[in-house]
Amino acid sequence: xxxxxxxxxxxxxxxxxxxxxxxxxxxxxxxxxxxxxxxxxxxxxxxxxxxxxxxxxxxxxxxxxxxxxxxxxxxxxxxxxxxxxxxxxxxxxxxxxxxxxxxxxxxxxxxxxxxxxxxxxxxxxxxxxxxxxxxxxxxxxxxxxxxxxxxx
Numbered sequence: 001x002x003x004x005x006x007x008x009x010x011x012x013x014x015x016x017x018x019x020x021x022x023x024x025x026x027x028x029x030x031x032x033x034x035x036x037x038x039x040x041x042x043x044x045x046x047x048x049x050x051x052x053x054x055x056x057x058x059x060x061x062x063x064x065x066x067x068x069x070x071x072x073x074x075x076x077x078x079x080x081x082x083x084x085x086x087x088x089x090x091x092x093x094x095x096x097x098x099x100x101x102x103x104x105x106x107x108x109x110x111x112x113x114x115x116x117x118x119x120x121x122x123x124x125x126x127x128x129x130x131x132x133x134x135x136x137x138x139x140x141x142x143x144x145x146x147x148x149x150x151x152x
Contacts, residue, residue: 007019007046007074007120007123007124007127009072009123010119010122010123010126011119011120011123012119015115015116015119018109018116019101019106019109019120020099022101022102022105022106022109023046023099023100023101024099024100025048025097025098025099025100026045026097026098026099026100027095027096027097027098028050028092028095028096028098029092029095030092030093030094030095031091031092032091032092032096033089033090033091034052034075034076034090034091034092035076035086035089035090036086036089037056037057037086037087037088037089038057038085038086039085039086040084040085040086041076041078041079041084041085041086041103042079042084042102042103042104043076043079043100043101043102043103044074044075044076044077044079044100044101044103044106045074045075045076045098045099045100045101046072046073046074046075046098046099046101047069047070047071047072047073047075047096047097047098048071048096048097048098048099049071049095049096049097050070050092050093050094050095050096050097050098051068051069051070051092051093051094051096052068052069052070052075052090052091052092052093052096053065053067053068053069053090053091053093054066054067054068054069054075054088054089054090054131055088055089055090055091056088056089056135056138056139057089063089064138064139065138066088066131066134066135066138067131067134067135067138068093074123074124074127075090075098076090077124077127077128077131079103079106079107080103080107080120080121080124084103088131088135106120
């Protein structure tokens with residue numbers, strides 16, 4: 001786990017508590033698809049146990065695994081930006097227990113409390129930047145003649 005992909009890492013204790021008030025506990029069996037690229041994004045998760053693999057659809061090929069997420073990490077950022085459509089897919093690589101959040105409720109909390117909203121925006125933005133970089137490296141490793149030249 002890196003703090004870059006951990007939503008709660010940049011929040012104050014009060015902000016974390018407020019966010020957790022709208023959480024519900026969920027679990028997924030290994031192999032369960034959490035979401036598919038291109039479909040509506042209306043929720044997100046913070047992993048408690050297990051691992052989730054993010055993947056990228058590549059026409060004519062098998063989906064490329066971009067990143068594996070574990071304890072404390074944010075699964076899903078597309079809920080934060082219109083048009084609220086998933087940019088990647090996700091699958092439970094092992095049994096997963098997570099906190100699930102309703103995106104509309106969290107966006108309303110952000111709109112109602114600018115300080116909370118800025119903290120969430122900062123963390124989600126960091127996750128997006130990290131995932132973009134991870135996707136780029138993974139695709140270079142798969143398709144560039146000499147790979148990316150760096151390891152994740």
